[in-house]
Amino acid sequence: xxxxxxxxxxxxxxxxxxxxxxxxxxxxxxxxxxxxxxxxxxxxxxxxxxxxxxxxxxxxxxxxxxxxxxxxxxxxxxxxxxxxxxxxxxxxxxxxxxxxxxxxxxxxxxxxxxxxxxxxxxxxxxxxxxxxxxxxxxxxxxxxxxxxxxxxxxxxxxxxxxxxxxxxxxxxxxxxxxxxxxxxxxxxxxxxxxxxxxxxxxxxxxxxxxxxxxxxxxxxxxxxxxxxxxxxxxxxxxxxxxxxxxxxxxxxxxxxxxxxxxxxxxxxxxxxxxxxxxxxxxx
Amino acid sequence: xxxxxxxxxxxxxxxxxxxxxxxxxxxxxxxxxxxxxxxxxxxxxxxxxxxxxxxxxxxxxxxxxxxxxxxxxxxxxxxxxxxxxxxxxxxxxxxxxxxxxxxxxxxxxxxxxxxxxxxxxxxxxxxxxxxxxxxxxxxxxxxxxxxxxxxxxxxxxxxxxxxxxxxxxxxxxxxxxxxxxxxxxxxxxxxxxxxxxxxxxxxxxxxxxxxxxxxxxxxxxxxxxxxxxxxxxxxxxxxxxxxxxxxxxxxxxxxxxxxxxxxxxxxxxxxxxx
Numbered sequence: 001x002x003x004x005x006x007x008x009x010x011x012x013x014x015x016x017x018x019x020x021x022x023x024x025x026x027x028x029x030x031x032x033x034x035x036x037x038x039x040x041x042x043x044x045x046x047x048x049x050x051x052x053x054x055x056x057x058x059x060x061x062x063x064x065x066x067x068x069x070x071x072x073x074x075x076x077x078x079x080x081x082x083x084x085x086x087x088x089x090x091x092x093x094x095x096x097x098x099x100x101x102x103x104x105x106x107x108x109x110x111x112x113x114x115x116x117x118x119x120x121x122x123x124x125x126x127x128x129x130x131x132x133x134x135x136x137x138x139x140x141x142x143x144x145x146x147x148x149x150x151x152x153x154x155x156x157x158x159x160x161x162x163x164x165x166x167x168x169x170x171x172x173x174x175x176x177x178x179x180x181x182x183x184x185x186x187x188x189x190x191x192x193x194x195x196x197x198x199x200x201x202x203x204x205x206x207x208x209x210x211x212x213x214x215x216x217x218x219x220x221x222x223x224x225x226x227x228x229x230x231x232x233x234x235x236x237x238x239x240x241x242x243x244x245x246x247x248x249x250x251x252x253x254x255x256x257x258x259x260x261x262x263x264x265x266x267x268x269x270x271x272x273x274x275x276x277x278x279x280x281x282x283x
Numbered sequence: 284x285x286x287x288x289x290x291x292x293x294x295x296x297x298x299x300x301x302x303x304x305x306x307x308x309x310x311x312x313x314x315x316x317x318x319x320x321x322x323x324x325x326x327x328x329x330x331x332x333x334x335x336x337x338x339x340x341x342x343x344x345x346x347x348x349x350x351x352x353x354x355x356x357x358x359x360x361x362x363x364x365x366x367x368x369x370x371x372x373x374x375x376x377x378x379x380x381x382x383x384x385x386x387x388x389x390x391x392x393x394x395x396x397x398x399x400x401x402x403x404x405x406x407x408x409x410x411x412x413x414x415x416x417x418x419x420x421x422x423x424x425x426x427x428x429x430x431x432x433x434x435x436x437x438x439x440x441x442x443x444x445x446x447x448x449x450x451x452x453x454x455x456x457x458x459x460x461x462x463x464x465x466x467x468x469x470x471x472x473x474x475x476x477x478x479x480x481x482x483x484x485x486x487x488x489x490x491x492x493x494x495x496x497x498x499x500x501x502x503x504x505x506x507x508x509x510x511x512x513x514x515x516x517x518x519x520x521x522x523x524x525x526x527x528x529x530x531x532x533x534x535x536x537x538x539x540x541x542x543x544x545x546x547x548x549x550x551x552x553x554x555x556x557x
Contacts, residue, residue: 060508062504062507062508084510084512087507087508087509087510088510091508091509092505092508094501094504094505094508096501098453098498099498099501099502099505100501100502100505101449102446102449102502102505102506102509103417103449104415104416104417104445104448104449105417107520108417108520108521111520112506112509112511113509113510114518114520115517115518115519115520116509116510116511116512116517117510118516118517118518119518120518121518121519121520121521121522124518124520125520128520145449146452146453160509161509164509164510
């Protein structure tokens with residue numbers, strides 16, 4: 001069974017003028033079909049306003065589709081009886097690290113999710129310790145979240161989701177507000193989680209470098225999924241990506257330019273080592 | 284400068300008082316405050332002083348630190364003392380000078396009122412110094428739990444309190460940032476009379492409120508995403524359970540209350556030395 005499966009997903013909201021009168025409807029998502037296999041790493045790319053965050057919020061039943069259906073682990077998100085099940089199955093990490101930490105102490109924040117699920121006290125402590133360790137934040141368990149860096153806060157937020165033992169984590173631009181160091185910390189934490197816990201990861205982002213290891217990449221534009229494939233397939237279509245106002249990684253860009261000038265390089269080079277290797281092979 | 288404000292100050296230390304259940308501390312503080320008002324004899328104050336002294340000693344909070352907490356009430360204290368001194372009539376007249384008349388009763392009341400006020404603040408600050416804000420909210424939630432039957436949203440109120448505590452430093456930082464941003468554009472917060480200064484605060488308050496609402500919105504979404512659905516069916520990571528020492532503290536306080544009540548009631552003569 002698919003972890004997340006959607007058919008003709010539509011989300012509309014009313015457009016209002018300054019007095020609050022409805023002057024029309026906007027389609028943030030327009031007929032999206034998406035399939036995510038259990039245990040896979042899926043990235044959704046898109047520039048601002050492409051509908052990628054709206055799509056992410058559907059996976060956690062924060063938003064309910066106005067048309068079509070989305071199933072999370074076989075559960076229809078429109079069914080109110082399944083609401084809490086859906087939210088436990090697909091945990092969500094948001095963009096702003098400050099606005100998603102509820103506790104005044106790191107470990108209490110991580111315990112917040114399990115507390116809501118009604119997990120027994122001893123089990124909560126076990127889960128908190130376990131999930132803090134898996135994001136490398138165990139030594140900060142007694143610290144105040146206000147004293148942490150952005151990357152650390154975001155790792156705490158991830159631990160808070162892991163403690164609920166979800167089958168799937170949706171990360172909605174988790175690195176958008178972080179500096180390069182914080183970004184690296186968060187992405188490494190996510191990778192480690194994938195290895196250790198075998199959770200499905202859905203990463204919403206506009207940083208190309210973060211999606212290189214994904215199994216599948218979806219590119220969204222204006223509420224539609226406009227490109228879909230492995231990172232290599234996607235990044236070999238440099239000109240098409242530019243139409244959707246997306247940048248490709250620098251290495252890919254360089255390789256593409258060299259190829260256009262007549263060098264015999266393969267399409268879709270993602271890493272620096274690959275480019276070096278390909279260039280050496282030319283001689 | 285704005286970060287100097289510390290609300291719900293907590294003095295971190297390892298002491299028997301720190302380890303007590305927050306509920307014990309809340310109830311005992313309340314009892315202590317009541318005890319200050321049910322008696323009015325010198326012996327009573329001696330007993331109250333002994334009790335407070337013991338608690339302060341065990342809490343390992345320096346007396347200096349507590350004295351610093353008294354600063355904000357100095358004006359109130361002076362005002363009360365002066366008023367009581369001048370306006371209370373009765374008993375022997377001690378000083379009579381123009382319109383100023385100080386009587387024996389006046390002196391007595393003002394001294395006792397001052398002691399009461401100081402003990403009131405010292406007693407309650409011992410509670411906040413030795414209990415984390417979260418502990419206080421948890422304790423309050425549990426203590427007020429019976430009010431749930433009267434449809435008082437106890438859990439929600441406690442949750443609101445703890446979230447407010449979490450966001451105080453964040454909003455202070457934000458205020459600092461907005462102030463600097465407005466100052467960079469030429470805003471002046473330091474000159475002018477009170478009304479002008481108050482008006483100058485508007486460009487700070489408006490963006491601050493907008494951002495606070497935005498944060499509230501984000502936070503509510505994050506809480507829902509983590510399955511928050513009110514207090515029902517919720518378990519606690521750190522549940523409050525009474526231990527031996529908590530019972531000891533209750534017994535100790537009860538003995539104190541009984542003694543002080545008896546003194547107020549049955550010691551017939553007022554021990555009065557002046």
